[in-house]
Amino acid sequence: ETGVTQTPRHLVMGMTNKKSLKCEQHLGHNAMYWYKQSAKKPLELMFVYSLEERVENNSVPSRFSPECPNSSHLFLHLHTLQPEDSALYLCASSQEIGRGHTEAFFGQGTRLTVV
Amino acid sequence: KQEVTQIPAALSVPEGENLVLNCSFTDSAIYNLQWFRQDPGKGLTSLLLIQSSQREQTSGRLNASLDKSSGRSTLYIAASQPGDSATYLCAVADSWGKFQFGAGTQVVVTP
Numbered sequence: 093e094t095g096v097t098q099t100p101r102h103l104v105m106g107m108t109n110k111k112s113l114k115c116e117q118h119l120g121h122n123a124m125y126w127y128k129q130s131a132k133k134p135l136e137l138m139f140v141y142s143l144e145e146r147v148e149n150n151s152v153p154s155r156f157s158p159e160c161p162n163s164s165h166l167f168l169h170l171h172t173l174q175p176e177d178s179a180l181y182l183c184a185s186s187q188e189i190g191r192g193h194t195e196a197f198f199g200q201g202t203r204l205t206v207v
Numbered sequence: 208k209q210e211v212t213q214i215p216a217a218l219s220v221p222e223g224e225n226l227v228l229n230c231s232f233t234d235s236a237i238y239n240l241q242w243f244r245q246d247p248g249k250g251l252t253s254l255l256l257i258q259s260s261q262r263e264q265t266s267g268r269l270n271a272s273l274d275k276s277s278g279r280s281t282l283y284i285a286a287s288q289p290g291d292s293a294t295y296l297c298a299v300a301d302s303w304g305k306f307q308f309g310a311g312t313q314v315v316v317t318p
Contacts, residue, residue: 134211134309135296148305180248184251186304189303194304196300198252198253201248
């Protein structure tokens with residue numbers, strides 16, 4: 093258990109559905125991240141939040157909409173996804189942005205399948 | 208743009224052998240490098256974090272070295288066990304603490 097919890101662990105959704113992924117950390121960290129891991133590809137950084145403020149949007153399509161209501165919670169709202177969006181979505185946290193010496197902790201991921 | 212490469216992509220060794228996993232990066236201006244383990248379908252577990260000012264870090268059977276000037280890190284796992292079978296990922300962090308990942312090395316340790 094890393095202190096970063098993601099729900100649900102598995103999600104199957106149709107292309108017209110709307111769903112949300114949730115991430116929660118109990119480490120007292122100020123920075124949270126969403127990563128996408130597709131088969132046979134390196135992890136891709138999607139979004140970075142620092143103290144509830146988005147500081148990075150890595151050219152992610154608008155059908156992915158992040159939300160960070162407080163420093164402990166991070167959501168990824170999904171709508172009108174495509175089959176190629178099927179992947180493992182990983183949430184991570186670190187103590188803070190702007191200090192590269194901090195360690196990143198990851199959740200167990202949500203396995204998303206778009207049908 | 209930082210690029211991280213891990214060689215080999217896959218590795219199979221008999222139990223008891225030492226494992227050597229390589230990671231190289233193109234921009235030496237990193238703040239730290241972190242090694243992770245990932246089991247199939249699971250999240251990432253942090254193994255070792257090496258700060259840019261350090262040359263190596265050790266934890267149990269694991270030892271990681273860092274040569275920032277040449278853009279290389281090596282993860283050594285001594286006396287491998289079947290439970291070490293997993294994918295090992297390295298990631299380098301920039302000054303903002305954002306990580307760039309390699310594609311990973313898939314390790315199989317056979318009994």
